[in-house]
Amino acid sequence: MKYTKRYQMAMNSRILLLSIVAVIGVLPFSHGRADPSFRVKAVNLGGWLVTEGWIKPSLFDGIPNKDFLDGTNLQFKSVTTGKYLCAETGGGTIIVANRTSASGWETFRLWRINETSFNFRVFNNQFVGLDSNGKGIDVVAVSSTPGNSERFEIVRKSDDLSRVRIKAPNGFFLQAKTEELVTADFAGNSEWGDNDPSVFEMTIAGGLQGEFQVTNGYGPHRAPQIMREHWDTFIVEDDFKFISKKGLNAVRIPVGWWIASDPTPPKPYVAGSLKALDNAFLWAKKYGLKVIIDLHAAPESQNGWEHSSSRDGSQEWGKTDKNIQQTVAVIDFLTARYTKNPSLYAVELINEPLAPGASLESVTKYYKAGYEAVRKHSAKAYVVMSNRLGQSDARELFPLASGMSGSVIDVHYYNLFWSGFDNLTVQENIDYININRTSELNNVTTSNGPLTFVGEWVAEWQVTGATKEDYQRYAKAQLDVYGRATFGWAYWTLRNVNNHWSLEWMIKNGYIKL
Structure with missing residues (x-):
């Protein structure tokens, strides 16, 4: 069969067009989305697989x-000197009892060994213990890792x-003999009186x-049973x-990072959160x-x-290559496990790294490696x-993220946690959403940069005595503004004993309409 020249040209053009479409179909997406009308309207399942x-x-x-849980901050005032125990210079030397008020150096962070035995960590991260160079009774804070000499009971x-x-670990009690001399050599057979140097407030x-x-x-x-019961009941299929x-x-x-080690996570974490996440993916697919x-x-x-599972308030993530690589391995594990599930939409590499402890250098290094770990399994x-x-600088990640297809910047907007919100009225809070949050969101939204995601927000504030209508107006303002985020938004959280933090309660009681 013979074809005319015009027909051949038309067929070639059609083949070329179909080829381009086919190639586009398999290429990773750019910063735009295939369906520009789609926006994530999500809820966080907070407090479930990471306890708060x-x-x-x-x-x-x-x-x-x-x-006396891990990270409890304790301060001890001697009843005889009337002064607080203190790690001199914040740690690295002796413990004294000569401070009239308590702040960082006078605060001791607990590491719980069991329900009766503890380590005390001081400001500079050393542990309180007994001086091994003398008689073994002087109280110091010099060890960077706790051992038998740093084990105490309260x-x-x-x-x-x-x-x-x-x-103290030698069987005797601490006593403030003077403001400058704290020793562990009191037998503890007194009556708890105000003249007892072993007694502390x-x-x-x-x-x-x-x-x-x-x-x-x-x-x-007990923890394995307690946590399994929590995971099995706090979020269930009916919630999806x-x-x-x-x-x-x-x-x-x-x-949490320990999920990648399930069913044998490092102590004290226990097995089972991975099974719960598996269930979540099954339910998400179903609904x-x-x-x-x-x-x-x-x-x-x-x-x-x-909420980052800190043991005692310390922030150590990102300070070593080993630490960063360990975190990348978690992302690699999670992406590989769920990449074939059609519900997997996004992987958030880390939540709320806090500057300056999490440096821009370490965060950037991790984000590069984390992005590659995701892309290894999913385009x-x-x-x-x-x-x-x-x-x-809300745009500090743009030089990095703008070169990565399918990247999203997550911003969290709460009219809380800052004294500037303490005295705002209902209307002032709503105006802040409409004016300030709009401006902030516009600042991180560009046509050729990463998508924007309001990953956490809540219809709660510092206003007292607000009516249901006030909450409805406040929630609507946030839905309107955050709905412009190019990736979408996620409410914090689905279920909470504090009603306004519970999207389930807010929806069922008519405070939020989607």
């Missing part, structure tokens, strides 16, 4: 001696729990309730059905929901807060990079 005690306080109820007065003695000056605290608090025998019915199309699931995996807790903590999963907190 304020979300579900009852999870901690059964811990013995639960006042003994409380039965009818006044704020009065304590501190039992204890103040609990804060603490943490995260995954490390709950698992180490319950211990290796509810989410899909109420106009949401995705979930952001915070996970047509997208999943954003969010590495919420990185090894050694990226921000020192309980289409979005890669989300959380902005650092505590810094002013």
Whole structure:
């Protein structure tokens, strides 16, 4: 059969067009999306696979001696000197009892060994112990790692729990002989009086309730059962059905780094969170929901807060290549495991790294390696990079992310946690959303840069006495503004004992309409 020249040209053009379409179909996406009308409307499943005690306080109820969890900040005032125990110079030398007020050097962070034995960590990260060079009774803070000489017990007065003695590993109690001399050589057979140098007034000056605290608090025998019950009941299949019915199309699931070692995670973490995440992917697929995996807790903590599973408030993530590579391995594991599940939509490399402890250099190095780990397994999963907190340049990741296809910048917007919000009225809060948040979001939204994601927000504020209508207006303003984010938004969180932080409660009670 003969073809005319015009027909041959038309056929060649058609073949060329189809070839281009086919190639586009298999190429990784650029910063634009195939469906520009799609936006993530998600809810965070906070407090589920990474514990946050304020979300579900009852999870901690059964811990013995639960006042003394890892990271509890304690201050001790000698009843005889009337002064506070202090790590001189913040650590590296002796313990004294000569400070009239308590701040950083006078605060001791607990490391819990069991319900009765503890280590005390001081400001410069050394541990309180007994001086091995002398008689073994002088109290110092010189060791960078705790051993037998750094193991103490806290003994409380039965009818006044704020009065304590501190039992040293040599069997004797600490005593403030003078303001400059604290020793461990008191037998402890007195009457707890005000003239007793072994008695201290204890103040609990804060603490943490995260995954490390709950698992180490319950211990290796009880923690596995407690956590499995929590994972099996806090979020269930019906929650995914509810989410899909109420106009949401995705979930952001915070996970901890130890999940990649399941079923044998490092102590004190326990097995089972990976199975729960597997279930979440099955439910998401069943109900047509997208999943954003969010590495919420990185090894050694990226921000020192309980939601990053910090043991004692320290922030050590990103300070070594080994640490960064360990985190990349977690991302590699998670992406490889779920890349064939159609619900996997995005992988968030880390949540809320805190500047300056998490340096831009370390974050950039990790994001490059984390991005490559995702791309090794998936050409289409979005890669989300959380902005650092505590810094002013919201576009500092643009030089990095703009060269990465399918990259997303995550910003978190709360009208909380800053004194500037304390006295704002209802209308002033709403105006802040409409004016300030719009400006902030516009600043990180560009036509040829990474997509933007408001990964956490909540319809809560510092306003007292607000009406239901006030909350409705406030929530609507945020939905309107954050709905312009080019990737989408995620409410914090689905379920919470604090009603306005619970999207489930807010929807069921008519405070939020999607």
